[in-house]
Amino acid sequence: MEEKIISLDNLSFFVNDLIKDNHIVIGQDSKEINWKRITGAKDIVVNSKNIPSNISYKEFVFAKTEPIIYYKNKKDEFDIVEPALPRQKLVFLGAKPCDARSIEIMSKVFNWDYKDKFFNERAEGSIVIGVACNYQDKFCFCTSVGLSPVTEKGSDLFLVPLDEKNFALQIVTERGKEFIQPYQKYLSDGNQAKSKEILSKIKNPEKRFETSKVSEWLTNNFEHKIFDNVGDICVGCGQCAFACPVCHCFDIVDEECDYSSGRRMKNWDACQFGLFTLHGSGHNPRETQGKRYRQRIAHKFKYYQDKFDEVLCTGCGRCSRGCPVGIDIAEVVAEINSLA
Amino acid sequence: MEEEKQFEPKIAAFVCNWCTYTGADLAGTSRLKYSADIKMIRVPCTGRIDPVFLIKAFEKGADGVLISGCHPNDCHYNTGNFHARRRWILFRQLLDFVGIDSSRVHFSWVSASEGKKFVDVVTEVVNKVKEKGPFTRYAKINKEFVIHE
Amino acid sequence: MNELRAKAKELLTNGTVKVVIGYIESTTPDRTKPFIARTAEDAEKLVFNKYCVNNLALYLTRKEFRRTGVVGIVAKGCDVKAIVQLIQENQVNKDDVYIIGMNCNGVVSELGQDFSAETIATKCLNCSVRTPLLYHTLLGTLEDLPKREDKNFVLMQKLDAMSAGERWDFWEDEFERCVKCYACRQACPLCYCERCIADKTVPRWIESSAHTRGNFSWNIIRAFHLAGRCIGCNECERACPAEIPLSLLNRKMGMVAKKEFDFVAGMGLDTPTLVGTYNLNDNEDFIK
Structure with a gap:
């Protein structure tokens, strides 16, 4: 893997250039709430030590709310117009390994039978500039789902902080190489030994479960009481799904404009909501919160694995950190692991 | 100045079936003229007016709202307007706090025999809303609803 | 804390309550999470400290508790306000809830923070109900609250x-x-x-x-x-x-x-709810 060095000053020049070249640069908000479009070098927050934002950056590839068609009623027929989708050149700057993988993971479901052009138009052109992660708390469990704080998986370019002023820039993919080509002037030659040394010093979060074991247990213990125990206190707020970098459920609703026209919207939805599976008949196959929580766990650690050979979780710990009633997903899955 | 003259406000009026609606009817049968900028929506009682109606009216492009019903103690259902009044006191200040100017929302008591008062109220409301100009807060988002051709 | 566990155990054993809704330690000691204690053993896990932010009154309106019989609940002053309001709104039967009131010395504003003048929750700054208004048992002692600007x-x-x-x-x-x-x-x-x-x-x-x-x-x-x-x-x-x-x-x-x-919600069982009632003399100077 090729490695270069970029100084902090050059990084801001680089970002300014990207913005000039019509790239949409997305970076973590300094308040650590969500991700925002960067309008200039002053907004840059590339810090390997900060806590993952409350909400991941998935909204830029999988919008939280977006029109999928516009319609207008003309006498006996409908005029249907599809929204123009400009191909976006997105650049995610400073994605931690637990964020960097998210687009790849979601892309499997969005390209499984139906090719979701809303997702693809944004995701395919996007470049992920990852950064090695030096933050760790009790909620981090990336090592348990096959990632690590230093993995370049999912990133096209990967930054390693060398010292206060300099980053090592690893060129991970062909796309990354092509992307960085016009900006060579900001890079200087790197030395792999130093970044290796720094990366080796970063401590891994403890591995808490084996995903294959968990998946097998889930197959055989559909009615286990562990889910009801969580359901007892879960309030069904859906914060976990909305903050998650890979949760991808959505709902489709029509919104009228006036009596004859309107638009069809695609909005985020979450399996923790009581209405998520409520049928028109009034029957609800997932009646209790426990059953809904089981769906959350099983979708992440079994169904997605069975279907796409991928764990639908990056171990970022956002859902646990933000849960108003303190449910820790890693704790629940670790408990399952100990049962299996 | 030219443009201001052309501004015709859209005003949604939620009126109670028993008093104001009948009062408006009286205004009509008495051949009293009132502004066509008022779009009247008849509800059983002012107590039926959920604040969400007002929000919806603004979302759909209203520049002002008029709410009108029976005088206190005249409610067909005895207490509907008393309950409503209490809600309005709270809701007006909430609207102000989130930035929807509550002077776009007008309230009145008009009984079935006050055709003249109804005309006066409507005229006053239309003038006041005209002074305020169009409500443009939702304009940007509403524009996105239009078919791009 | 031992008082609390002993009380919960006593209530569960002698059948006064069917369950006790309380707090237990979560992932880290500076976080707690709600817990529903059903047996005397469960009661051993209960805690109460400055990290008990959650308002447990939330669980009282759950369907499964409506017919459980008497429900015990560990409640701070502000939680009791919610319970009072729920009773006022006929969502909770006064006789179906057993309140283990806690004298409260403030809680953190977010889970996972150390308790200090910086992180004390905003609601605690001007709290007037550090001793709950309504309780069946009162536990804990009051200490001084840290102060900060609101x-x-x-x-x-x-x-x-x-x-x-x-x-x-x-x-x-x-x-x-x-x-x-x-x-x-x-x-x-x-x-x-x-x-x-x-x-x-x-x-x-x-x-x-x-x-x-x-x-x-x-x-x-x-x-x-x-x-x-x-x-x-x-x-x-x-x-x-x-x-x-x-x-x-x-x-x-x-x-x-x-x-x-001149109304404050949840302050007493003898004041009717605000929007459920009216007064003939309510202000109407904004109505033409």
């Missing part, structure tokens, strides 16, 4: 000084982050409707999309439905992943209720 109140004054247009811009900016997860509703002990107006689809009063229209109508209506009912536990704001200052809206409505009707 930033929330400062922001409120700043907003009040703005023009309507500026206020709209402020809120539009804040609401823009809203993802419509409705965590604010789910975490609220007083949002107990079986079917929320936001979930009604025929007609759809509140658009589920997270755009300007949907965000404003949801947040305005949420605040209004809690006007004169909100007891100020600020759980909505804590649950919000987008950190929208929702408590400002609730607090404003609380201030209006106080100013116009």
Whole structure:
């Protein structure tokens, strides 16, 4: 893997250039709430030590709310117009390994039978500039789902902080190489030994479960009481799904404009909501919160694995950190692991 | 100045079936003229007016709202307007706090025999809303609803 | 803490209550989570400390507890306000709840913080109910509260000084982050409707999309439905992943209720609810 060095000053020049070249640069908000479009070098927050934002950056590839068609009623027929989708050149700057993988993971479901052009138009052109992660708390469990704080998986370019002023820039993919080509002037030659040394010093979060074991247990213990125990206190707020970098459920609703026209919207939805599976008949196959929580766990650690050979979780710990009633997903899955 | 003259406000009026609606009817049968900028929506009682109606009216492009019903103690259902009044006191200040100017929302008591008062109220409301100009807060988002051709 | 465990154990063993809703330690010692103790063994796990932020009254309106018999609940002063309000609104039967009242020395504003003057929850700053208003047993002793400036109140004054247009811009900016997860509703002990107006689809009063229209109508209506009912536990704001200052809206409505009707929610079983009643002499100077 090729490695270069970029100084902090050059990084801001680089970002300014990207913005000039019509790239949409997305970076973590300094308040650590969500991700925002960067309008200039002053907004840059590339810090390997900060806590993952409350909400991941998935909204830029999988919008939280977006029109999928516009319609207008003309006498006996409908005029249907599809929204123009400009191909976006997105650049995610400073994605931690637990964020960097998210687009790849979601892309499997969005390209499984139906090719979701809303997702693809944004995701395919996007470049992920990852950064090695030096933050760790009790909620981090990336090592348990096959990632690590230093993995370049999912990133096209990967930054390693060398010292206060300099980053090592690893060129991970062909796309990354092509992307960085016009900006060579900001890079200087790197030395792999130093970044290796720094990366080796970063401590891994403890591995808490084996995903294959968990998946097998889930197959055989559909009615286990562990889910009801969580359901007892879960309030069904859906914060976990909305903050998650890979949760991808959505709902489709029509919104009228006036009596004859309107638009069809695609909005985020979450399996923790009581209405998520409520049928028109009034029957609800997932009646209790426990059953809904089981769906959350099983979708992440079994169904997605069975279907796409991928764990639908990056171990970022956002859902646990933000849960108003303190449910820790890693704790629940670790408990399952100990049962299996 | 030219443009201001052309501004015709859209005003949604939620009126109670028993008093104001009948009062408006009286205004009509008495051949009293009132502004066509008022779009009247008849509800059983002012107590039926959920604040969400007002929000919806603004979302759909209203520049002002008029709410009108029976005088206190005249409610067909005895207490509907008393309950409503209490809600309005709270809701007006909430609207102000989130930035929807509550002077776009007008309230009145008009009984079935006050055709003249109804005309006066409507005229006053239309003038006041005209002074305020169009409500443009939702304009940007509403524009996105239009078919791009 | 031992007092609490002993009391819970006693209540569960002698059959006074069927369950005790309380707190247990969570992932780290500076976090707690709600817990439903069903046996004497369970009661051994209960804790109460400065990290017990959750308002457990939220669980009282759950269907499964409506017919359980008497439910024991560990409650701080502010939680008891919520319970009082629920009793007033006929959602909880007064005789079906056993309140283990806790003398409260303040809690943190977010889970996972150290307790200090910086992190003490806003609601604790001007608390008047550190000893609950209603309880069956009272545990704990009162200590002095750390003090800090009420930033929330400062922001409120700043907003009040703005023009309507500026206020709209402020809120539009804040609401823009809203993802419509409705965590604010789910975490609220007083949002107990079986079917929320936001979930009604025929007609759809509140658009589920997270755009300007949907965000404003949801947040305005949420605040209004809690006007004169909100007891100020600020759980909505804590649950919000987008950190929208929702408590400002609730607090404003609380201030209006106080100013116009001299009413404070959840302060006693003998005051009727605010919007469920009326007064012939209510102010009507804004009505023509």
